[in-house]
């Protein structure tokens with residue numbers, strides 16, 4: 001997903017007046033829907049895993065990185081996790 005568009009969508013959702021979009025919806029419910037949408041979009045913005053650790057083979061070649069998801073704290077591994085399999089946070093394994 002295009003990072004710039006995601007950031008713009010998050011900002012737009014934060015400031016949109018949902019009451020004027022549809023005055024008959026339950027206000028609290030619409031705010032909850034909006035917050036859920038913002039939370040899901042924010043997970044599309046790649047974040048670096050915490051405590052990234054390199055695992056090398058016996059001649060020093062990189063096998064993979066392991067670390068913790070910055071959103072939920074779950075264990076993630078670079079060889080199979082482009083996004084966290086616990087919470088769907090997109091991960092950036094670069095330095």
Ligand SMILES: [Zn+2]
Nearest residue numbers: 069072084087
């Ligand atoms: Zn996670």
